[in-house]
Amino acid sequence: MTRLRTAVATAVAVAAAALVGPHVVPVGEAAAATAASKTWDWGPIAEVGDWEQGQSTAGWQTWADGTGRVDIYYGQLAVDSGPAAFNQTATGDVVTTKTGAGHVRGRWELRVKAQQWAAARAYPMRLELVPAGTGPTACGATTVTLAKWTGFGSTTRFGIRQGASRWLSSVSLNNNNTFHLFGFELTDTTMTWFVDGQPRARLTAAEAPEAFPTAGLVPRMVLNGASGTAMTHTRLAADWIRYFTLDRAGRTVPATAPPTRSDAVSGVC
Amino acid sequence: MTAVRRTVAAATVLTALVGAPVLTGAADGTTVTGGTLAVSRTAGIPGEELVVTVAGLPGPAARRATLERCVAYASGTTTCTYWVAVEGSTGVTTTDHGYTFHTRVHAMDRNAYRVNAPASGTSPAVLSPELPVRGVQQEATIKVPATATVGTPFDVTLAWAVYVNRTNQPPDRPGRQLALQQRNADGSWTRVGAVVTAPSSGAVTVRVTPTVAGAVTYRTAVYAWAPAGQDTRVGWFPSYPSVVVVR
Incomplete structure (x- = not known):
């Protein structure tokens, strides 16, 4: 297992392009921005998680029922399937959910990547917004999917689930140890999903008023293991997670196609 | 002192090519390198106290200076392509050509720091030499037997370490507190026994006597660390x- 942060130069070069957090102030010109929060002028930042200088997982509920753990790995919030032994397979789920009341409206953005070792059955991974208080393994009545994919698979889905109805879109990404940015804007009239800074789907209240959440939402990161199955050792890590209010209007985001609706959905997040 | 002259046009082109910052300099764009830099540690766990001292900055004895940290390197090299100001280190004024900055180690494998003093009057901008500080990951481990017997004590080794060169190494930082924890059915954790203090090796052995049969999941919890007299x-x-099957 490569425990040191790999491809540091590439990773931090991308990070530098996206830096807007409180711990650093860019000097001079930044490289091309890819974060939706920067591209579309979101602000102000109300909550930041970037674990830059020794922070712990405080403020996040951590949960694992197998070989995994949640920790801070080189400044990233990591859901890590384990186990400790090199090149061994994992079992169980690993979940972390932000504590607190969450936000009913606003903008969220995460910068994440996943690494894998010891090939077995690939973990499905999910980045979500769920109502505050949702249990670590619960697929509640409301789940905003910022991104979900399996292993190094490129098909990356995003959308929203409300009870038995689901609106879902997808995009193809290189998920092999590669950082991506996933953003979500939720107003009273529109919800928009962003991937690497660009809008990928939009759903309006006129199209589907029942889709709009009414509860305070919090981020959740999930490694979803198959019960009783040896899984690929996987680490899903967030370099940063930010929440922005809607106080700043921001730049106008062009309309995109709505996600596809399915009804009578059950048993999946 | 090495003079590095850059025209505005050249700096703009460089920025466009590699994303490098446009250096702040005197009106003619002159920037010089000078002074000496010292760091209180060459490696540290993210969050550990780090003191960076610059001395002998050329130009006026008192001038503004900023501690900067590299956040991007040219691929495959240690050549920094992007510097950012370290929070809380801007706007300070040097005295007697020097200044001491207090920060904490950042969460990157390779950190590099330098001091940037913008142009002051007729004195050109000054960049100090840069120094690397390696960020090392903290780690926690536990050793338990695979099986145990109800009523019979067994030993558990709790440890913390620093992860360097792909191996766990003794932290050489005595005094950190550890505890053995047991996982509950709902996924929460309960401490078992007393909190213990680790020596320089980072390892402590505790004894557990199981009272019921079944699979018990344990872990080591390494407590937050803020040693007295430091800004860590x-x-x-x-x-x-790790699981122990108790029979």
Whole structure:
């Protein structure tokens, strides 16, 4: 297992392009921005998680029922399937959910990547917004999917689930140890999903008023293991997670196609 | 002192090519390198206290200076392509050509620091030499027997370490507190026994006497660390869990 942060130069070069957090102030010109929060002028930042200088997982509920753990790995919030032994397979789920009341409206953005070792059955991974208080393994009545994919698979889905109805879109990404940015804007009239800074789907209240959440939402990161199955050792890590209010209007985001609706959905997040 | 002259046009082109910052300099764009830099540690866990001292800055004895940290390197090299100001280190004024900055180690494998003093009057901008500080990951481990017997004590080794060169090494930082924890059915954790203090090796052995049969999941919890007299703030850290089957 490569425990040191790999491809540091590439990773931090991308990070530098996206830096807007409180711990650093860019000097001079930044490289091309890819974060939706920067591209579309979101602000102000109300909550930041970037674990830059020794922070712990405080403020996040951590949960694992197998070989995994949640920790801070080189400044990233990591859901890590384990186990400790090199090149061994994992079992169980690993979940972390932000504590607190969450936000009913606003903008969220995460910068994440996943690494894998010891090939077995690939973990499905999910980045979500769920109502505050949702249990670590619960697929509640409301789940905003910022991104979900399996292993190094490129098909990356995003959308929203409300009870038995689901609106879902997808995009193809290189998920092999590669950082991506996933953003979500939720107003009273529109919800928009962003991937690497660009809008990928939009759903309006006129199209589907029942889709709009009414509860305070919090981020959740999930490694979803198959019960009783040896899984690929996987680490899903967030370099940063930010929440922005809607106080700043921001730049106008062009309309995109709505996600596809399915009804009578059950048993999946 | 080495003079590095850059025209505005050249700096703009360089920025466009590699994303490098446009250096702040005197009106003619002159920037010089000078002074000496010292760091209080060459490696540290993110959050550990780091003191950076610059001395002998050329130009006026008192001038503004900023501590900067590299956040991007040219691929495959240690050549920094992007510097950022370290929070809380801007706007300070040097005295007697020097200044001491207090910060904490950042969470990157390779950190590099330098001091940037903008142009002051007729004195050109000054960049100090840069120094690397390696960020090392903290780790926690646990050793338990695979099986145990109800009523018979067994030993558990709790440890914390620093992860260097792909191996766990003794932290050489005595005094950190550890605890053995047991996973509950709902996924929460309960401490078992007393909190113990680790020596320089980072390892402590505790004894457990199981009272009921079944699979018990344990982990080491390494407590948050803020040793007295330092500005270190390192968060708590868990080991991977490990299972003992009690018969």
